[in-house]
Amino acid sequence: MYGKGGIGKSTIVSNIAAALSENGKTIIVMGCDPKSDMTRNLIGKRIPTVLDLFRSKGADKMEPEDVVFKGFNGVYCIEAGGPEPGVGCAGRGVITAVDMLDRLGVFNDIEPDTVIYDVLGDVVCGGFAMPLRQGLADDVYIVTTCDPMAIYAANNICKGIKRFANRSAVTLGGIIYNGRSVVDEPSIVEGLADRLGTKVLGRVPMSLLVPRAELRRKTVIEYAPDSEIADTFRDLATAICENKDRVMPDPLSDDELDEINEEIEVLLKEREEN
Amino acid sequence: MDGGKFFGAFRASSGITDAVVLNHVPVGCNWGAAIFKTTSNQFDMRHACTVMHEREIVFGGEDALREALIRADELYDTPLLLVIAGDAPSIIGDDVEAVVNSVTLDAEVMWMEAAGFKGSMMDGYEEALLRLAGLMKESETIQGSVNLIGFSPDDFKVDADVKEIKQLLLDAGVEVNTVISKCSLEEFRRAPAAELNVVLGQGTLLAEQMKKELGLPYLKMDYPYGLDGTAHFVNAISEELGTGHEPEFDIEPFKRVYLYLHELYGTPVSVIGDFHAEAMANFLDGELGFNVEVSARNEDDYFAFEEEVRNSNTTILFGSSFEQNIAETLNIPLIRFCYPVFDNVCVYDDAPYAGFRGAVCLTEAIINTVMSYGGMNK
Numbered sequence: 001m002y003g004k005g006g007i008g009k010s011t012i013v014s015n016i017a018a019a020l021s022e023n024g025k026t027i028i029v030m031g032c033d034p035k036s037d038m039t040r041n042l043i044g045k046r047i048p049t050v051l052d053l054f055r056s057k058g059a060d061k062m063e064p065e066d067v068v069f070k071g072f073n074g075v076y077c078i079e080a081g082g083p084e085p086g087v088g089c090a091g092r093g094v095i096t097a098v099d100m101l102d103r104l105g106v107f108n109d110i111e112p113d114t115v116i117y118d119v120l121g122d123v124v125c126g127g128f129a130m131p132l133r134q135g136l137a138d139d140v141y142i143v144t145t146c147d148p149m150a151i152y153a154a155n156n157i158c159k160g161i162k163r164f165a166n167r168s169a170v171t172l173g174g175i176i177y178n179g180r181s182v183v184d185e186p187s188i189v190e191g192l193a194d195r196l197g198t199k200v201l202g203r204v205p206m207s208l209l210v211p212r213a214e215l216r217r218k219t220v221i222e223y224a225p226d227s228e229i230a231d232t233f234r235d236l237a238t239a240i241c242e243n244k245d246r247v248m249p250d251p252l253s254d255d256e257l258d259e260i261n262e263e264i265e266v267l268l269k270e271r272e273e274n
Numbered sequence: 275m276d277g278g279k280f281f282g283a284f285r286a287s288s289g290i291t292d293a294v295v296l297n298h299v300p301v302g303c304n305w306g307a308a309i310f311k312t313t314s315n316q317f318d319m320r321h322a323c324t325v326m327h328e329r330e331i332v333f334g335g336e337d338a339l340r341e342a343l344i345r346a347d348e349l350y351d352t353p354l355l356l357v358i359a360g361d362a363p364s365i366i367g368d369d370v371e372a373v374v375n376s377v378t379l380d381a382e383v384m385w386m387e388a389a390g391f392k393g394s395m396m397d398g399y400e401e402a403l404l405r406l407a408g409l410m411k412e413s414e415t416i417q418g419s420v421n422l423i424g425f426s427p428d429d430f431k432v433d434a435d436v437k438e439i440k441q442l443l444l445d446a447g448v449e450v451n452t453v454i455s456k457c458s459l460e461e462f463r464r465a466p467a468a469e470l471n472v473v474l475g476q477g478t479l480l481a482e483q484m485k486k487e488l489g490l491p492y493l494k495m496d497y498p499y500g501l502d503g504t505a506h507f508v509n510a511i512s513e514e515l516g517t518g519h520e521p522e523f524d525i526e527p528f529k530r531v532y533l534y535l536h537e538l539y540g541t542p543v544s545v546i547g548d549f550h551a552e553a554m555a556n557f558l559d560g561e562l563g564f565n566v567e568v569s570a571r572n573e574d575d576y577f578a579f580e581e582e583v584r585n586s587n588t589t590i591l592f593g594s595s596f597e598q599n600i601a602e603t604l605n606i607p608l609i610r611f612c613y614p615v616f617d618n619v620c621v622y623d624d625a626p627y628a629g630f631r632g633a634v635c636l637t638e639a640i641i642n643t644v645m646s647y648g649g650m651n652k
Contacts, residue, residue, distance in 0.1 A: 051332060051333075054328075054329065054332075055329060055333060059328075082332070083332055083333045083334055084333075084334075087333065087334035087336060087366075087367075087368075088330075088331065088332050088333040088334035088366055089331055089332060089334075089365070089366040090332075092328075092331050092332050092366075093332040093333075096328055096331075096332050
């Protein structure tokens with residue numbers, strides 16, 4: 001799962017993982033963001049990260065149980081971790097963490113049905129493209145709102161996917177639309193998906209239940225299992241699992257992005273006038 | 275073929291002979307620097323390393339650097355620690371200056387950034403000297419003295435060559451004040467006392483800066499190989515300083531070895547190297563009567579050089595240890611004369627290649643190499 005920072009990836013990943021676990025699936029979620037808080041809603045607290053253990057114990061003394069924790073409904077949770085802001089190399093950290101997990105045989109031992117990587121913001125460097133390489137991920141799903149910068153980031157991620165097209169089998173599975181931005185107009189994101197050659201797999205509407213659940217460090221699947229928003233996440237999880245349309249995206253040019261921005265501007269003006 | 279900016283900075287810094295160089299680099303870069311010392315001068319291992327591993331790359335190397343600075347200061351009795359930040363800390367953005375400023379040590383600490391990918395070895399050498407210039411102190415001018423700029427402590431034959439050049443200049447009434455970079459910290463500090471800077475191949479930026487800031491003039495000279503090259507070197511410096519001294523040159527030893535050269539007249543040879551290469555080619559061509567087929571600098575296209583040599587009549591190759599393979603492939607002898615030489619030693623400091631005596635030693639080495647090679651294929 002990729003998308004601009006703060007776009008709601010962690011919320012969506014944790015809820016999809018929780019939804020999939022309700023069907024008896026074995027799920028691993030791995031946070032690939034130095035802030036290491038994606039799994040908090042599944043476990044109820046922060047967990048030690050792979051890189052924390054690498055730093056304190058060293059690679060040779062790490063055990064799978066040091067870094068893999070069971071959360072809500074048996075979802076396996078891992079956080080890659082990373083350096084403090086402003087030092088070291090977070091991108092290299094993702095590569096190191098994935099390498100450690102590989103050496104520990106975590107994926108082979110657990111034999112998951114699905115692994116979901118929650119990757120930091122944009123594909124800023126080779127490290128954050130790690131899940132796209134070496135066959136780690138099969139499909140990429142991009143979360144975006146109608147905000148121009150979110151769309152810009154989504155397009156950049158597609159450039160990353162295309163770059164690795166010749167080296168791995170990773171493809172774009174689709175777009176997940178988060179409708180919590182100032183302009184909430186699905187047609188904008190559908191237009192983006194069309195141009196990229198993919199489709200919108202689901203829309204996550206604004207819901208007060210999401211922040212309420214997160215304040216209690218829970219997913220809405222756990223906090224409000226009978227709510228409409230919980231069903232939205234269940235539907236999204238199903239759509240992703242049943243998705244057969246995987247494409248190599250055709251990233252937009254700057255001019256094409258400007259056209260989308262103009263559409264957004266028109267919508268903003270209409271909103272101001274009303 | 276070039277060692278990149280890091281090795282240039284390392285070579286310039288190592289030339290402060292009582293300083294300790296602290297390489298802030300992953301283990302491999304330091305290994306390269308250390309292993310070369312084991313053949314060039316294993317009595318002069320004055321460098322430490324932060325030995326960055328994956329942990330330092332991910333979390334930053336600042337803690338490792340701080341610890342290494344403290345330990346190097348404890349372990350070495352040195353007035354100066356020179357920190358060189360190489361590729362990895364430059365990529366991840368370690369704040370070397372902040373770390374250096376955060377510790378209080380007995381030794382003075384100076385740091386420089388020298389990522390290998392940011393320039394050539396010569397760039398690293400030039401920039402390191404500019405950085406080191408901050409160590410210099412205002413000094414009263416010593417009339418008739420010069421600084422020699424351009425040396426590195428791991429140049430092939432450097433000890434013998436410096437000794438020879440110093441003596442030659444002394445015989446001409448010129449005192450060598452500081453050899454840069456092959457001098458003590460104290461000698462380096464007093465470099466401004468010289469009346470003239472003599473630049474041999476590299477170090478021009480330092481000479482320019484000293485001219486601008488101290489009014490110290492400089493003269494760019496070829497490396498003094500051969501009789502003519504040496505005479506020109508000494509005479510030009512004497513003239514520039516106006517010593518009024520007419521140096522007398524003893525060329526008798528060269529005459530003795532010259533007899534052996536008749537058979538080699540017109541021998542096709544090729545030369546490659548750093549700034550020494552051009553002076554060497556001039557000596558081989560102008561004084562020994564060899565026919566220089568291909569002459570190239572390290573920074574030139576090496577594959578093109580190889581191809582040109584292969585397509586030439588070259589029967590002797592002059593270069594560094596890097597030319598082993600091409601010499602073996604062509605089944606011709608290799609005379610090593612410039613950096614890096616890691617498959618020959620030059621421990622004795624009285625058999626130079628520079629100067630008049632150097633012309634004898636060099637010519638003797640050429641003749642012996644050819645005679646012992648067992649005949650040439652071409």
